[in-house]
Amino acid sequence: MSDKRDLENNDSTTLTSLRKYLFTDVDGEKSSAPLSAYCFMTGFIDSVCFSAIFVWCAFQTGNTVQLSLALARLFNGQHDRSFHLADQQALCSLITFIFGASIARIGDKMGCKSRAWLCLGTFIQALFTMAAAIAIWKSGQASVADARADPAWSNTLSFVCIGFMSASMGLQGIMGKRTNTQFTTTVVLTTTWCELMAEPKLFELRRLVNSRDHKIMAIGSLFLGGFLGRALLDTIGSASTLGVGAGLRFIIGIWWLFIPAKAAKK
Numbered sequence: 001m002s003d004k005r006d007l008e009n010n011d012s013t014t015l016t017s018l019r020k021y022l023f024t025d026v027d028g029e030k031s032s033a034p035l036s037a038y039c040f041m042t043g044f045i046d047s048v049c050f051s052a053i054f055v056w057c058a059f060q061t062g063n064t065v066q067l068s069l070a071l072a073r074l075f076n077g078q079h080d081r082s083f084h085l086a087d088q089q090a091l092c093s094l095i096t097f098i099f100g101a102s103i104a105r106i107g108d109k110m111g112c113k114s115r116a117w118l119c120l121g122t123f124i125q126a127l128f129t130m131a132a133a134i135a136i137w138k139s140g141q142a143s144v145a146d147a148r149a150d151p152a153w154s155n156t157l158s159f160v161c162i163g164f165m166s167a168s169m170g171l172q173g174i175m176g177k178r179t180n181t182q183f184t185t186t187v188v189l190t191t192t193w194c195e196l197m198a199e200p201k202l203f204e205l206r207r208l209v210n211s212r213d214h215k216i217m218a219i220g221s222l223f224l225g226g227f228l229g230r231a232l233l234d235t236i237g238s239a240s241t242l243g244v245g246a247g248l249r250f251i252i253g254i255w256w257l258f259i260p261a262k263a264a265k266k
Contacts (some may be wrong), residue, residue: 026259029179032214034118034259036221037252038176038186042243043127043225045165048238051144051230053151055089057162057167057252059189060097073124081104085154089162093243100128100170104178121175125168126246132164133242134146143238164244168248169247182214192218 023200049057056062070087083127103124125208139157153161169187176186183190196202196215232241 002112004226009220013155022116022119022257023111023114024261025111025258026115026118026179027262028113028179030086030260031179031181032183032217033187033253034237034252035176035179035181035183037248038172038254039183039189039218040170040225041125041252042169042187044229044243045169045225046249047144047226047229048245049093049162049165050239051233052142052153052158052238053089053145053162054148055086055093056081056210057093057161058096060094060172060201061188061190063094066090067094069142081196085150085151089151089159092159092162093166096166097170098175100167100172102223103167107175107178112175113180113262114217115259118175118259119159119253120180121171122249122256126249126253128168128171129242129249132161132168132248133239135164135244136161136242137239140191143241149252152266161242182211183218186218188217189222223247 015045046056046058049055055066067090068085070084074081086110104112104121107117107121108116110120136153139153139155139161141155142152143156146150153159173185173187176183182195192215196212196219199209199212199215201209201212229241229245232244236244
């Protein structure tokens with residue numbers, strides 16, 4: 001009986017330690033690697049979407065302006081009341097981006113900087129990306145558009161693909177923002193460019209400056225993601241490229257489990 005009781009106590013202690021480990025907040029200053037990978041995924045996913053339909057699934061500023069222009073066409077004297085395909089795709093992206101961002105509210109219950117949520121949230125991003133890959137594969141549509149007036153994606157399954165890609169980026173953006181680092185949202189780099197140009201220590205090249213260097217890492221990672229995403233797209237197509245993206249996101253999710261905890265304040 002004593003041995004059984006000791007075994008139960010050891011199991012309880014192990015579970016308690018595991019729970020404490022998973023629900024401990026990560027150190028934002030030591031999270032630059034997975035956050036750089038987030039920025040990489042922004043460029044990677046956007047390269048697939050933009051190459052096919054000239055719509056960004058992560059940068060919603062352009063989609064919002066595009067929808068405002070669509071509304072303005074109603075009052076230009078030509079009475080164009082048609083809902084253009086590009087505007088439909090932009091609206092789909094915007095709505096599903098907001099949906100994905102709303103899912104990040106789960107992190108408020110688990111701890112938005114906890115290893116458990118950062119891992120789980122990234123796994124959800126991976127599932128969304130895989131769903132997008134399956135949708136565009138089943139759609140049978142091309143990967144690259146020849147011109148803006150002739151997008152490569154136009155059927156229902158392609159809209160499903162756009163929706164899942166945009167939802168994954170919305171979730172990633174809020175998760176990146178909640179870590180409260182120099183990488184900000186990891187999906188919108190206009191602010192990052194402005195902050196980099198305004199950085200007082202921008203030209204102090206002889207020493208490391210985290211506030212400057214992390215912004216450069218974010219910009220460089222996004223550029224690299226876009227470059228490699230398009231290179232893969234031209235070689236293996238959009239469905240396989242998104243499949244690779246889902247695998248990368250799965251790896252990033254595992255990565256979060258090994259980020260050091262935030263040091264306790266003395």
